[in-house]
Amino acid sequence: MTAEGRSKLVILGIGDDGTAGLTESARRILAEADLILGPASTLAQVGRVPGRKVILEAEMPAALEQVRASQSASRPVLVCGGDPLFYGVARYLCDRLGKDAFEVVPHVSSMQLAFARVKESWEDAYLTSLASRPIESVIDRIRTAEKAGLFSSDQHQPGKVARALLDHGVDYFRAYVCENLGSPDERVTQAELGELVGMDFSPLNVLILIRKAGGPDQVGRKGGRRLFGNPEDAFAEGRSATGLVTQAEVRAMALAQLDIRPTSVVWDVGAGSGSLAIEAAQLASLGAVYAIEPEAVDVALIRSNAEAFGTANVRAVAGRAPEALADLPDPDAVFIGGLGRQFDPLIEAAYGRLRAGGTLVVNVATLESLSSSYGAMKRLGEPVRVWNVMISRGVEQMETLRFDAIPPSFLLAVTKSGAGRG
CATH class of the missing domain: 3.40.50.150 (Vaccinia Virus protein VP39)
Incomplete structure (x- = not known):
């Protein structure tokens, strides 16, 4: 319980493979919950559990009120995809209700899985989500990146992203589209940017871009490209x-x-x-x-x-x-x-x-x-x-x-x- 006597909400990450990919302790949290909030698609992955399931509102202000109300339950849980703190809902909720109101149990992020599937390190990659920003705002960051990982959105699917990059003269990346990671219908497509234009993919996808050797705008001229303090x-x-x-x-x-x-x-x-x-x-x-x-x-x-x-x-x-x-x-x-x-x-x-x-x-x-x-x-x-x-x-x-x-x-x-x- 929090200092105000309200229950802490557990924010639990779930992969595309559902409860099969959870740890034993994470499955126990679900089994003991009396209220489970989450998007309809994520709730469907939870399976049969005793707790009452409530579909989380898509609009964040309304979802915030649902989360506040859920704290009157004894053991409330909010389920979401992947790592709740990596372009997930946890940061939004913690910023508005305070970190002490929650516990976070992460799952492997689909971004981590995507880089693992293409066997590339992601520690030096530019990572972002297109769910709440226009493509144009990230093109210049991609232009000088060695690697980029993008969460696409309904408005910005891989084909549209590829078209925007090509229109801005960025044609020197090898692309991978990783769909439905962790699910039985998982698929990884390798293609040139031009080949992505017009192709259709599952809404659940991650776009990975790897710079080709010798491509223009290579990071740095002498001594490397820095955010500031370049020679x-x-x-x-x-x-x-x-x-x-x-x-x-x-x-x-x-x-x-x-x-x-x-x-x-x-x-x-x-x-x-x-x-x-x-x-x-x-x-x-x-x-x-x-x-x-x-x-x-x-x-x-x-x-x-x-x-x-x-x-x-x-x-x-x-x-x-x-x-x-x-x-x-x-x-x-x-x-x-x-x-x-x-x-x-x-x-x-x-x-x-x-x-x-x-x-x-x-x-x-x-x-x-x-x-x-x-x-x-x-x-x-x-x-x-x-x-x-x-x-x-x-x-x-x-x-x-x-x-x-x-x-x-x-x-x-x-x-x-x-x-x-x-």
């Missing part, structure tokens, strides 16, 4: 811009201070070749990043680098700030780098548009720029956080180790007061 040579830059890509370590510190969320709107003012904008876009995967740059050659480089990294949510804006900021949506985070001498007007303009709870980060290289930026930011908000970034990188030379210093710089950050972001 400078991972970004193309023009001859006139050589050395102006923000150093990886400074970039990582700046991104940490910007506190970017998946849906954030970000401005990168003075974007250069777009290194920070691109990494910000990988963090704000459902948001948008505006890379403002006055030099036409660098605007072209931003677009080229964004395409290479598969960050379609980077918007290159040709123009000089603050004038170029006028038509942009208000930001949740702003990074300013590559400044000239007139710091104050730009800092004030960016801070004025910044949403409450958002952060402005400035990167400068000289003491004069530091003094001017610090004064402008201190007038706008308190406290201003400041770092003198002096980093040396270890370099092996023959059998010795030496350290090369990267150009020192200063990083400043200030967070706008207010209610903050949701």
Whole structure:
């Protein structure tokens, strides 16, 4: 019983093979339950048990009320497919009713089974469900992945996913569709993406994508592709811009201070070749990043680098700030780098548009720029956080180790007061 005297609900995972695939303790939980909630298809797999069966509502708010009511039973159980905590109902319920109201007994996830069937590790795969998101929101993540595992949905069956990938130029994956895993009619289909288009599959399927050797957009150019902190040579830059890509370590510190969320709107003012904008876009995967740059050659480089990294949510804006900021949506985070001498007007303009709870980060290289930026930011908000970034990188030379210093710089950050972001 919980602290309020209500019964804990056991959330029990069941595979497509029904109770035959359960452990003895899981079968005992079902046998002793006096109330069993679950989708009709899962309840059908439970078989004959003493407990009263109740079909769980498809709409989650209504299902939540059923779960609350079920706690008046002595031994309530909610059955669902696979692992309840892996794109299952358990996280939704725990977030709303508290973890102490439940016990979770997982089964092997169909995603685990799918990767086992194709004999591939899933520890480094991009995994997601298409049940509650559009295909377009995951294409760029798939584009640069080595492996991907997708729970399809009624609206996004494998053929439709394959068509969307091909329409976006992603044609370098070997596909496996794993249907009815654990059931007598289990089937695994291996095909090219083009072959999947028009094919029909059981609604209970997992789509596995494995990158072909030598395919384009291979992860990383040099040293591997990272979410942030990629080495400078991972970004193309023009001859006139050589050395102006923000150093990886400074970039990582700046991104940490910007506190970017998946849906954030970000401005990168003075974007250069777009290194920070691109990494910000990988963090704000459902948001948008505006890379403002006055030099036409660098605007072209931003677009080229964004395409290479598969960050379609980077918007290159040709123009000089603050004038170029006028038509942009208000930001949740702003990074300013590559400044000239007139710091104050730009800092004030960016801070004025910044949403409450958002952060402005400035990167400068000289003491004069530091003094001017610090004064402008201190007038706008308190406290201003400041770092003198002096980093040396270890370099092996023959059998010795030496350290090369990267150009020192200063990083400043200030967070706008207010209610903050949701």
